[in-house]
Amino acid sequence: MLNFNYNIPTRVFFGEGKIEVLGKQIKKYGSRVLLTYGGGSIKKIGLYDKVISILKENNIPYFELSGIEPNPRVESVIEGVKICRENNIDFILAVGGGSTIDCSKVIGAAYYYDGNPWDLVIGKSKVENVLPIGTILTLSATGSEMDAGAVITNLETNQKYGIGHSGMFPKFSILDPTYTYTVSKYQTASGVADIISHTLEEYFSNVKGAYLQDRLAEGILKTCIKYGRIAIDEPTNYEARANLMWASSLAINGLIGYGKDSAWTVHPLEHELSAYYDITHGVGLAILTPHWMEHVLDQDNLWKFVEYGVNVWDIDRNLDDMEIAKKSIEKTSEFFKSLGIPMTLKEVGIGEEKLEIMAKALMEYAEGSVGNFKPLAYEDVLSIYKKSL
Amino acid sequence: MLNFNYNIPTRVFFGEGKIEVLGKQIKKYGSRVLLTYGGGSIKKIGLYDKVISILKENNIPYFELSGIEPNPRVESVIEGVKICRENNIDFILAVGGGSTIDCSKVIGAAYYYDGNPWDLVIGKSKVENVLPIGTILTLSATGSEMDAGAVITNLETNQKYGIGHSGMFPKFSILDPTYTYTVSKYQTASGVADIISHTLEEYFSNVKGAYLQDRLAEGILKTCIKYGRIAIDEPTNYEARANLMWASSLAINGLIGYGKDSAWTVHPLEHELSAYYDITHGVGLAILTPHWMEHVLDQDNLWKFVEYGVNVWDIDRNLDDMEIAKKSIEKTSEFFKSLGIPMTLKEVGIGEEKLEIMAKALMEYAEGSVGNFKPLAYEDVLSIYKKSL
Numbered sequence: 001m002l003n004f005n006y007n008i009p010t011r012v013f014f015g016e017g018k019i020e021v022l023g024k025q026i027k028k029y030g031s032r033v034l035l036t037y038g039g040g041s042i043k044k045i046g047l048y049d050k051v052i053s054i055l056k057e058n059n060i061p062y063f064e065l066s067g068i069e070p071n072p073r074v075e076s077v078i079e080g081v082k083i084c085r086e087n088n089i090d091f092i093l094a095v096g097g098g099s100t101i102d103c104s105k106v107i108g109a110a111y112y113y114d115g116n117p118w119d120l121v122i123g124k125s126k127v128e129n130v131l132p133i134g135t136i137l138t139l140s141a142t143g144s145e146m147d148a149g150a151v152i153t154n155l156e157t158n159q160k161y162g163i164g165h166s167g168m169f170p171k172f173s174i175l176d177p178t179y180t181y182t183v184s185k186y187q188t189a190s191g192v193a194d195i196i197s198h199t200l201e202e203y204f205s206n207v208k209g210a211y212l213q214d215r216l217a218e219g220i221l222k223t224c225i226k227y228g229r230i231a232i233d234e235p236t237n238y239e240a241r242a243n244l245m246w247a248s249s250l251a252i253n254g255l256i257g258y259g260k261d262s263a264w265t266v267h268p269l270e271h272e273l274s275a276y277y278d279i280t281h282g283v284g285l286a287i288l289t290p291h292w293m294e295h296v297l298d299q300d301n302l303w304k305f306v307e308y309g310v311n312v313w314d315i316d317r318n319l320d321d322m323e324i325a326k327k328s329i330e331k332t333s334e335f336f337k338s339l340g341i342p343m344t345l346k347e348v349g350i351g352e353e354k355l356e357i358m359a360k361a362l363m364e365y366a367e368g369s370v371g372n373f374k375p376l377a378y379e380d381v382l383s384i385y386k387k388s389l
Numbered sequence: 390m391l392n393f394n395y396n397i398p399t400r401v402f403f404g405e406g407k408i409e410v411l412g413k414q415i416k417k418y419g420s421r422v423l424l425t426y427g428g429g430s431i432k433k434i435g436l437y438d439k440v441i442s443i444l445k446e447n448n449i450p451y452f453e454l455s456g457i458e459p460n461p462r463v464e465s466v467i468e469g470v471k472i473c474r475e476n477n478i479d480f481i482l483a484v485g486g487g488s489t490i491d492c493s494k495v496i497g498a499a500y501y502y503d504g505n506p507w508d509l510v511i512g513k514s515k516v517e518n519v520l521p522i523g524t525i526l527t528l529s530a531t532g533s534e535m536d537a538g539a540v541i542t543n544l545e546t547n548q549k550y551g552i553g554h555s556g557m558f559p560k561f562s563i564l565d566p567t568y569t570y571t572v573s574k575y576q577t578a579s580g581v582a583d584i585i586s587h588t589l590e591e592y593f594s595n596v597k598g599a600y601l602q603d604r605l606a607e608g609i610l611k612t613c614i615k616y617g618r619i620a621i622d623e624p625t626n627y628e629a630r631a632n633l634m635w636a637s638s639l640a641i642n643g644l645i646g647y648g649k650d651s652a653w654t655v656h657p658l659e660h661e662l663s664a665y666y667d668i669t670h671g672v673g674l675a676i677l678t679p680h681w682m683e684h685v686l687d688q689d690n691l692w693k694f695v696e697y698g699v700n701v702w703d704i705d706r707n708l709d710d711m712e713i714a715k716k717s718i719e720k721t722s723e724f725f726k727s728l729g730i731p732m733t734l735k736e737v738g739i740g741e742e743k744l745e746i747m748a749k750a751l752m753e754y755a756e757g758s759v760g761n762f763k764p765l766a767y768e769d770v771l772s773i774y775k776k777s778l
Contacts, residue, residue, distance in 0.1 A: 001631040003404025008397060014648070015392025209628040211615060212635055215608030223601040239598040242390040246601055246648070255644075259403070259635070 001209045001259040008253050010146045011172045014246065016238070018174050019050060019136065023058035025172045029132040030091025033062040034084055036104045038069070038096045042138060045182050051095060051136065063087050065107075068096070071153040071160060071274050071281065072103035077117045080107035084131065094135045094170075098142025098194075101135050102150035105168040108133050121152045121163050130167030136174045139183055140245040141191030141282060143198060143252030145173040153275055158361065160275035162267075175249065177241035185232045189339035190282030192228040192244065196221060197285040198251040201264040204304055204373045210259040214307070217256040221312045223247045228339055265371030266292050269381060272358040279348045286341045287348070290333035291387040296374040297325055304373075305329075345388045355385040390598045390648040397642050399535045400561045403635065405627070407563050408439060408525065412447035414561045418521040419480025422451040423473055425493045427459070427485045431527060434571050440484060440525070452476045454496075457485070460542040460549065460663050460670065461492035466506045469496035473520065483524045483559075487531025487583075490524050491539035494557040497522050510541045510552050519556030525563045528572055529634040530580030530671060532587060532641030534562040542664055547750065549664035551656075564638065566630035574621045578728035579671030581617040581633065585610060586674040587640040590653040593693055593762045599648040603696070606645040610701045612636045617728055654760030655681050658770060661747040668737045675730045676737070679722035680776040685763040686714055693762075694718075734777050744774045 013021050026033060033055065042048045055062045065080045083089065084107065094104035108131035110117035119125040137145045144150065149164040183191070203217040224247055227240040234240065250256070269292070270284040297305055302321050309315040309328030317324070337343050345351075359382040362370060370376040376384075402410050415422060422444065431437045444451045454469045472478065473496065483493035497520035499506035508514040526534045533539065538553040572580070592606040613636055616629040623629065639645070658681070659673040686694055691710050698704040698717030706713070726732050734740075748770040751759060759765040765773075 001404070001628065001635070003407060006399075006401035006403060010395075012395035014395060015390070018392060209631065211628070212608060212612040212632050212639070215611050216605050216639075219601060219604030219608055222604050226600060239390065239600070242598065242648075243601050246390070250601070250605075259631075 002207060002261055004258040006254065006258055007166065008146065008169070008255070010169050010253070012146060012175055012249065013172065014175045015242075016176055016178050018176050019054070021172075022051070022054045022136070022174065023060070025134060026060060026091060026093065027058065029134070029171050031060065032087065032089050032091065033060055034065060034080065034087075034089045034092045034107070035062050036065045036068060036080065036092060036094045036096070036100050036107070038067065038100050041182065042095050045138075045179065047095060047136070047138065047179060051093070062093075063089065068100045068103045070099050071278055072099045074118050074121065074152055074154045076103050077106045077110055077152060080104070081110045081117065084111050090131065092131055092133045094133060095138065097137070097139030098144040101133075101144040101170070102142070102152065104133055104135075105130065105144070105150040106152055106163060107131070109163070109165060109168065118154060121154075121161050122159070127163070127165040127167065130165060133168070133170045134172045134174075135170045136176075136179070137245065138179045139187065139191055140180055140241070140248040141194040143195070143248050145170060145175065146249040146253040151271070155275070155278070158275045160271040161365070173249075175245050177238055177245050180241050180245060181236045183235070185340060186280070188231050188235070189228070189341050190280045190286075191248065192224050192231070192282070192339060193286035193336055193341060194282035195244070195248050195251045196224050197266055197282070197289060199224075199256060200289065201267060202257040202260060202262045203308070205260045205262040206301070206373060207260045213256050213259055218311045220247045220251050220256065225312070225335060228335070232339060261372065263372040265373060265376060268362060268366060268370050269384065272362050273345070273350060276354055276358055277348070277350050279350070283341055283348060286336040287343055287345055287388050288384060289336070290329050291384050293329045293332065295380060295384050295387070297329070298374070301374060345385070350389075352386075352389065355382060359385060391596060391650055393647040395643065395647055396555065397535065397558070397644070399558050399642070401535065401564055401638065402561065403564045404631075405565055405567050407565050408443070410561075411440070411443045411525070411563065412449070414523060415449060415480060415482065416447065418523070418560050420449065421476065421478050421480065422449055423454060423469065423476075423478045423481045423496070424451050425454045425457060425469065425481060425483045425485070425489050425496070427455070427457045427489050430571065431484050434568065436484060436525070436527065436568060440482070451482075452478065457489045457492045459488050460667055461488045463507050463510065463541055463543045465492050466495045466499055466541060469493070470499045470506065473500050479520065481520055481522045483522060484527065486526070486528030487533040490522075490533040490559070491531070491541065493522055493524075494519065494533070494539040495541055495552060496520070498552070498554060498557065507543060510543075510550050511548070516552070516554040516556065519554060522557070522559045523561045523563075524559045525565075525568070526634065527568045528576065528580055529569055529630070529637040530583040532584070532637050534559060534564065535638040535642040540660070544664070544667070547664045549660040550754070562638075564634050566627055566634050569630045569634060570625045572624070574729060575669070577620050577624070578617070578730050579669045579675075580637065581613050581620075581671070581728060582675035582725055582730060583671035584633070584637050584640045585613050586655055586671070586678060588613075588645060589678065590656060591646040591649060591651045592697070594649045594651040595690070595762060596649045602645050602648055607700045609636050609640050609645065614701070614724060617724070621728060650761065652761040654762060654765060657751060657755060657759050658773065661751050662734070662739060665743055665747055666737070666739050668739070672730055672737060675725040676732055676734060676777050677773060678725070679718050680773045682718045682721065684769060684773050684776070686718070687763070690763060734774070739778075741775075741778065744771060748774060
């Protein structure tokens with residue numbers, strides 16, 4: 001197990017009706033609120049009205065930034081910063097999924113930066129300070145509600161990059177599983193794929209001694225496998241929605257990564273797809289994951305695939321190791337397919353045309369090598385893209 | 390899954406050499422330190438000298454309270470409060486195991502209370518405020534390094550009770566597994582039993598929908614099973630010591646209990662043993678646990694024992710449910726025995742004489758019923774004590 005510093009300061013209020021804490025929690029951190037959200041879904045489920053009534057009851061002035069995109073764009077960040085500055089905002093309340101929360105985090109950071117917010121995303125300038133943020137989650141997927149990271153897209157330059165700072169941890173997050181009852185089958189499936197991918201990015205590591213962390217990761221994976229299909233078939237199954245929601249937070253808040261050294265692989269590969277084609281993030285991850293696994297599997301890392309196959313997929317441990325590994329990859333692919341996820345790039349509108357361009361762009365960003373479980377070079381990335389077609 | 394509020398604010402610095410953060414961390418919270426510790430073990434391993442040199446290098450004035458007992462007594466709390474008041478202490482640094490940390494937490498709380506600190510322990514008065522606390526852990530067992538609770542003993546009245554307050558979360562804890570290299574085989578085994586018991590107290594619950602939490606709990610149990618014996622046989626095995634240390638924190642910091650409603654059972658039963666006989670806490674837990682399991686197992690809760698047997702002990706799921714359950718209890722008992730723990734009360738010097746007195750004292754404290762997985766009445770408690778003889 002490697003050394004680590006544990007720090008997860010976000011307070012989580014979990015369960016049906018927990019919005020009751022909203023007014024009191026906001027007042028702990030701020031007095032003038034920027035309310036951020038995406039499309040109209042929070043209005044459809046009555047959440048918008050509820051939030052507004054709480055803000056009004058508590059005499060908290062608020063301003064709105066709506067229409068934040070599924071892959072949130074730097075233009076929304078710029079607009080949010082403008083509203084904050086013009087109205088002396090001191091707290092951001094993000095109501096939505098990971099995109100709204102990510103965008104809000106970068107607004108909070110860019111508020112304290114005079115230049116173009118994109119500088120912060122690409123690392124040209126450093127985040128110094130961040131406005132306090134609270135969230136009300138409506139989609140179980142990115143885990144942004146309990147971590148210190150954000151991903152922003154620049155469609156002009158076809159770039160989608162991550163940014164992180166300890167100030168970006170939400171001060172609080174309200175996780176009410178009933179807010180995810182109306183999430184579509186497709187988005188539910190995509191969210192499950194996202195949670196699984198976050199977990200696998202940490203799980204597939206060459207560090208052998210973080211035994212406890214790997215068992216926790218397997219617990220999250222099993223939760224996704226058990227409840228993914230149930231949530232799709234029975235959208236108002238509280239138990240399924242609750243377990244997936246809590247899994248989304250624990251998959252990426254640090255818990256399963258502490259003591260390991262995982263450099264993520266599939267996420268950067270997918271970010272190129274989203275940056276060039278604006279596809280649904282979780283779907284891109286689901287398509288790429290089995291091909292990435294097949295590509296990297298070798299004698300050195302076979303042990304990890306065997307652990308994965310036996311502990312997560314209940315594959316008979318008496319089979320040959322390579323057979324277990326290959327079966328575990330098949331099971332992964334079959335599971336995503338069973339959720340109704342289109343499992344080829346072609347089905348989501350991506351052809352051969354830009355595969356080389358995307359692979360090159362990724363190599364430039366990654367400075368020649370992606371991930372560290374088995375580092376990928378240009379040819380590896382291109383090969384995975386091609387197999388995913 | 391039940392509603393819950395997640396709040397684990399303790400920062401953990403984990404790994405060999407992490408004491409390097411000590412000076413900086415103390416200065417974030419205080420300027421005059423009460424250094425607390427137990428017997429001489431921290432001097433033997435050189436940790437005392439290291440701490441003192443860091444305090445001196447950082448020009449931090451410090452005062453000492455040493456000799457804190459394995460089952461920390463209210464007299465030590467009283468003495469600690471006196472030192473704090475006389476010397477304007479504003480930060481407590483606990484160096485040791487759970488006893489030292491628990492005692493320090495209650496000193497921190499009693500500092501702000503004018504009456505007898507025992508009032509706070511028995512709930513006669515409420516904790517209002519707590520001095521900030523930091524810890525350096527030297528024993529993997531109680532998890533006090535990352536939770537908001539403490540247990541204090543009053544040998545005059547033969548009482549050992551728990552007390553909790555959110556202010557009791559340590560601000561930071563330094564977890565360096567090498568500090569546990571010299572822990573004796575007996576104390577190592579006792580610590581493992583303590584971690585397992587904390588986990589089982591949360592795991593054995595009638596709440597069925599907290600699936601994710603139960604998988605996490607199983608991960609902690611598997612970690613104890615894998616590394617318990619290794620740590621005893623190879624005291625300087627870093628991987629074993631590290632996994633047990635992190636397991637001790639995660640078993641009780643809330644993670645596996647959120648969303649459940651477990652009212653602990655075996656701990657209160659053991660507290661009576663410690664209060665009357667001052668035995669090693671973890672040993673008492675190990676002795677009682679299998680007898681408690683046998684006593685409560687019935688058709689209604691059989692499912693939970695089956696889950697435990699199959700997921701934790703790898704018992705063949707094709708066997709008859711009751712057979713799986715009984716085997717899981719046997720496995721639990723055999724495991725404790727394999728760690729070298731004496732598995733009868735007689736072996737630790739407890740005879741029949743006070744069993745009724747202890748059972749009566751417990752019922753009085755528990756107001757007639759202990760635990761909620763299967764609530765225990767007086768006859769149940771006495772029966773478990775007798776079977777444990």
